[in-house]
């Protein structure tokens with residue numbers, strides 16, 4: 001396939017590299033001038049998109065996606081597929097899907113989970129929204145860049161799945177850290193707490209796979225001075241998107257709202273530049289009057 005790839009950042013560059021390594025003809029563009037191994041560099045987004053069978057975007061947010069898509073769509077050949085892998089608000093995904101449909105293009109919103117390691121290793125999970133035809137056209141590319149792709153529904157469903165998942169992630173990380181901080185004050189050994197909770201009804205991905213306590217459970221960012229990993233800033237971005245969607249849909253998400261406010265305060269203090277599990281050392285030094 002001839003592929004245009006727009007946004008060669010931490011995630012996009014290794015994804016584009018994997019597509020080129022699999023034998024596709026990849027032309028990339030990034031405003032910052034970054035490049036990806038094995039890919040031709042274009043002078044603009046529309047130049048990378050012209051004549052492509054598929055165009056993939058991996059951009060910071062919905063406003064940038066809308067602006068970039070408005071330039072790319074007129075340059076794309078009818079029948080081609082536009083695949084947005086960025087994490088953006090559901091409304092932006094749906095707006096771009098409508099514009100693409102008006103231009104006779106296929107569109108898939110396909111945010112990912114798996115982070116930079118998953119992008120480099122080709123082991124991402126894609127959560128996709130769009131028509132059956134659009135999804136079918138994107139699947140061979142998902143298979144190269146990732147290990148799993150779930151077709152979640154119509155346009156916007158991929159973004160919906162991503163923000164619902166990450167709202168659970170933010171809430172459970174805070175809950176897991178609170179429990180460790182309480183255990184400390186009760187004189188309960190952290191390893192014992194892990195041994196019990198990881199095999200009891202309190203188990204979760206944040207406890208079992210990404211334990212926020214250093215030296216406990218499998219190796220995680222906690223064992224590397226809380227260097228990301230999954231940065232607290234990105235957790236806050238996804239929590240904000242969950243609250244934006246909840247607001248638009250009139251959904252009650254009280255803990256999602258608390259988690260958003262919590263990470264908002266966290267990234268302007270101790271959490272700046274840290275992994276999202278660094279909530280534990282913060283809570284461990286707090287008392288009830290700091291709540």
Ligand code: NAD
Nearest residue numbers: 007008009010011012030031032058059060086087115116
């Ligand atoms: P990044 O900031 O490293 O990359 C984004 C790239 O887009 C940058 O290189 C930037 O120069 C480029 N860009 C911005 N405006 C542009 C434009 N108008 N035209 C062309 N290029 C433009 O971010 P990232 O970590 O690669 O994340 C990309 C997306 O993936 C985000 O939406 C993020 O939320 C999501 N995501 C990231 C992770 C992660 O662990 N980093 C995990 C899952 C999802």
